[in-house]
Amino acid sequence: MHTLVLLYMGDETVTASAGTERVLTNMANAFVERGYRTIVVTNDPPTAKPYFPFLPQVELIFLDVWHVKMPVVVKIKREINRVIPIMDRPVESYRAHLSVVKLRERLSDCQIDCIIAYNHEAIQVADLWQKGRVPLIAMMHNSIRVIMGDSNHATLKEKEKANLIQVLMPSYVQEAKQYIHNTPIIYIPNTVTPIPAERRANLGKKKENYTITTVGRIDGLQKQTHILIHSFAKIVTRYPRWKIEIWGEIKKKSYYNELCNYIHEHGLDQNVFFCGTTREIQKKISQADIFAFPSAFEGFPLALTEAMATGLPSVGFRSADAVKDLIIDGRNGILCEDGAPAFAKGLERLMKDQDLRVKLGRQAVEDIKPYAPQIVWDKWQDVVEQQIQSFSHKKGK
CATH class of the missing domain: 3.40.50.2000 (Glycogen Phosphorylase B;)
Known part of the structure; x- marks a missing residue:
């Protein structure tokens, strides 16, 4: 041995x-x-x-x-x-x-x-x-x-x-x-552990409300949580049936407070939620419709790959290390230029098109199998x- x-x-x-x-x-x-x-x-x-x-x-x-x-x-x-x-x-x-x-x-x-x-x-x-x-x-x-x-x-x-x-x-x-x-x-x-079909996201289902989710520590330098919130603020009035769930640890209280103030000032209290951490993150991901990942860089993002294995289409930045290699624009997700305006457009492209979400999510499952x-x-x-x-x-x- x-x-x-x-x-x-x-x-x-x-x-x-x-x-x-x-x-x-x-x-x-x-x-x-x-x-x-x-x-x-x-x-x-x-x-x-x-x-x-x-x-x-x-x-x-x-x-x-x-x-x-x-x-x-x-x-x-x-x-x-x-x-x-x-x-x-x-x-x-x-x-x-x-x-x-x-x-x-x-x-x-x-x-x-x-x-x-x-x-x-x-x-x-x-x-x-x-x-x-x-x-x-x-x-x-x-x-x-x-x-x-x-x-x-x-x-x-x-x-x-x-x-x-x-x-x-x-x-x-x-x-x-x-x-x-x-x-x-x-x-x-x-x-990346394969997810059985019965535990994947059901993107073809008609719902009363839809969810954008993200997973990662609440962080302004790498994870850039603020970009997701700022992006959503630009389009939320056109999509009142959508909400955001943010899963992850709070690392810097002052940054978290800034985000909470922004959410309150922009009337997003009923649309954006900090959910903390959970040991059942895959279950939470499977209940969502879009995975948002505004990181500036990654090594090999487990949260993103698990979302892909669950069948979610993702939105990320074209400049982000690893993210740009895993998300193939228009095939299994959407890649955007840097900044909140471009990220908002990427989100909206998926929010308004259920068929596209289904198509990209299905391909994401296939693309993650080599891992x-x-x-x-x-x-x-x-x-x-x-x-x-x-x-x-x-x-x-």
């Missing part, structure tokens, strides 16, 4: 309900089901309760270094690095050293066969911990320009210590090669086994 370690470090936490946490849980469970000993290591405190359920066979190690107090010298290095970026993220580096000390204590007698790093601090931990003795696969969970665009030379060199880098969209391979020159880069997408879990986990298992065998041959020599 091979032992696989998934390192999920940095500021992330398994208690969150976001996409990366979901990928982590799904991957750990999938490898356990395929016969691997799977160990998940995070920065969380010992009392952490994962939002998404791990199988009992998954071994969880919470190192409790997330909120560790930074020494003055580390803070000074951080401030220097902001002005003269020559170091590799001093705060993460410090936490990585603490993590390695604890890992060596917890797994001193464990033979590790492969490590998968979920973020940059995880790469630092793996490098310090195993020093190249074990194959390291680094995952890139966002668009390449977001992950690598602001990275300095030291940070990029640290990423190159991985034996293999995985990206989420085919277009990201060449993009990543602009930053990473000495490490192979492969494309493996996230998984089925069996297909994706087969690819991952092949990659992991290739890396293990490659290192075994090197040791034999």
Whole structure:
């Protein structure tokens, strides 16, 4: 039995309900089901309760270094690095050293066969911990320009210590090669579970009221929740039977309050609703008629792909990383130019044409099938086994 370690470090936490946490849980469970000993290591405190359920066979190690107090010298290095970026993220580096000390204590007698790093601090931990003795696969969970665009030379060199880098969209391979020159880069997408026909959206049904839904944290920078609300405000008087349901965590209270004020000032209190989070999001999506996704960028948007698997036509931006690859304009959804006016036109195009919604939604189901879990986990298992065998041959020599 091979032992696989998934390192999920940095500021992330398994208690969150976001996409990366979901990928982590799904991957750990999938490898356990395929016969691997799977160990998940995070920065969380010992009392952490994962939002998404791990199988009992998954071994969880919470190192409790997330909120560790930074020494003055580390803070000074951080401030220097902001002005003269020559170091590799001093705060993460410090936490990585603490993590390695604890890992060596917890797994001193464990033979590790492969490590998968979920973020940059995880790469630092793996490098310090195993020093190249074990194959390291680094995952890139966002668009390449977001992950690598602001990275300095030291940070990029640290990423190159991985034996293999995985990206989420085919277009990201060449993009990543602009930053990473000495490490192979492969494309493996996230998984999208097929939705049975009886659980998909019934877009042909005549209704008293219709729903536009979106899923994602309430955020002004990436998710751009305000654009959806502003767009809807431009057309709502022509479509009084339509409403918006916004599902997601509130990350910034001031931004949320701004949105609430805008909704009230524009008389949208009976049309726009913040619904919070739910563990039955697919059920909620299936009751909608349009999926709105005004993100500025994504890595591989699970919310969008789940909506497509449920049979909803989507509206997104032509400029948004990943979104522009998944939504094919006029085939399974609508792509718009940037801004609320264009997004409003995209919404209206679907709101006024039920037949178009049905047609695009039906095609969305077909277009998402290549991301089925069996297909994706087969690819991952092949990659992991290739890396293990490659290192075994090197040791034999």
